[in-house]
Amino acid sequence: MRPLIRFLLLSGTASSLLVLSSCTGLPSSGPSAGTIQSGSKAAETPYVLIPVSQAVADSLARVQERPLSAAFGAARRQSSSRIGVGDAVTVSIWEASENGLFSAGSSQQGSAQIPVQLVSENGTISVPYAGTIKVAGQSPEAVKVTIEKALSRMAVEPQVLVNVVKNNSNTVTVTGEVAASGRIPLTPGGERLLDIIATAGGPRMELHQLAVQITRGVKTETIPMEQLISDPRENIYVQSNDVVTLIRQPRSFTVFGAANANASVQFDESQLYLNQGLAKVGGLNDERANAKGVFVYRQEPVELVRAFAPNARSVHGDGTVNVIYQVDLKDPSGFFILKNFKIKNRDLIYIANSSLAEIRKFSTLVSTTVAPVAQGASFASNINDLSK
Structure with a gap:
């Protein structure tokens, strides 16, 4: 039976080495902080990593949406005072003489009221004795002068009032x-x-x-x-x-990784800061979170990013670049940064796992792998003792 015991123990050791060699395949909610940092240094990286200092947070706080x-x-x-196609226009005409051109058929001697007209597609109206008058694009005052000039040879000192009664254009x-x-x-x-x-x-x-x-x-x-x-x-x-x-347009942000809750969170505040956003999901998970690995994923205009990373280039057709902001909460001043860093609509906040959490997961996997082997070896040893 001793060869059997030796085989089981060797199998357990081999299994442990196999788990150790594949520790990068351990279950995880996302990349480690080290992976994000090393990825930002690659030649063709799809994102820019910006460590957030107080100066960076203050600069971002001053940035507003494009005004x-x-x-x-x-x-x-001033174009709203101009006459346009489709407007309804009235023209009133007065003369200095009661026996003037517009006296006949008028209830008031020496005056006439031209019925309401819609400005035609050609931008014109019609005025008796003055003909077709171009009015589109002109002010009522300019049209008044034009009509008075057109009537001056026939009417007696004509005075004209042009009024837009319905502004359709x-x-x-x-x-x-x-x-x-x-x-x-x-x-x-x-x-x-x-x-x-x-x-x-x-x-x-x-x-x-x-x-x-x-x-x-x-x-x-x-x-x-x-x-x-x-x-x-x-x-x-x-x-x-x-x-x-x-x-x-309700606003929201999402949280993934080593937070106490992974969720999409809607917010009503006109200005929501990162400390408030993390508080909405219960903060970081003490047993899993890497306090140096608080990351905010966002798309920013390339002009803004170049203030922090001069070599940044746009990767989207709208001139934006993928940005990952990193906040280090191991630094005591990091909590001041949380209070000044504004969350934007559709931000993604990711909390990386600590290396200790990865070791703990590895240890759990090793123990669950080796324990059955050890139990099998003990069982084999007991049988061997009974056979003696």
Whole structure:
């Protein structure tokens, strides 16, 4: 029986060596901190690793979403006072004489009221004795002067008043999560984004769930509703044919790895910081977490990333780059960084396992592998003793 015992013991040793040689295949929720760090140094790495210092956190805290004022400009456009195709226009004419050109058939001697006209596709209206008048793209005052000049040879000192009674061309379309979607005419004084939203009845749900999307021509930009309200610079003037849409856009982030809970977490706060985000999932797991390996995965504009990694290059068509921010909580100042690092919508937070946790898993695997072998060897030894 002794050869049998020797075979079992050798088998146990071989099994242990096999487990040891394949420790990289141990169960894990993601890469180790060392793997992420070494991967960032590869020639064709798909991401940029940025260790977060206090200076980096402060710099990121100052960065805002691309402002609407930068995308569209903050100046008021005067085109809303211009007549456009489809507008309803009235023309009133007065003369200095009661026996003038427009006296006949008028209830008021020396004056005439031209019925309401819609500006044609050619941008014109018709005025008796003045003919076809080009009005599209002009102000009512400019059209007034044109008509007066056209009538001056026939009428007696004509005075003209041009009025737009229905502004159909200079409108903004408001839709989405507002109380009353529709087209809103612009006034010569100009309207801002919040004016237009208020005219449409305002939002019909809580502000933290909404984003405001503005489309002008082929350009579209989106901003959180709370930011639009809190930052007056973002409340830009709208222009003719803008489309303003209120979109329901709940914000969330996900947590994986050695946290006390792996979950997708929605948040209502206008500004959520990393310490608050980790607290929502119960913080780091004391038995598994590598305090040096708190990573935040995000896509950032390449211009922003180059402030920390000058050689960064965009890997996506929209000019963004994959970024992994690393926070070291072994450093006591790391908790100050948590308080200043803002979580963005769709961030992914990953907590790497500690090396001790990997050793513990390895030890568990070894013990579960060797224990049956040792029990088998003991059983064989007992049989051998009985046979003597």
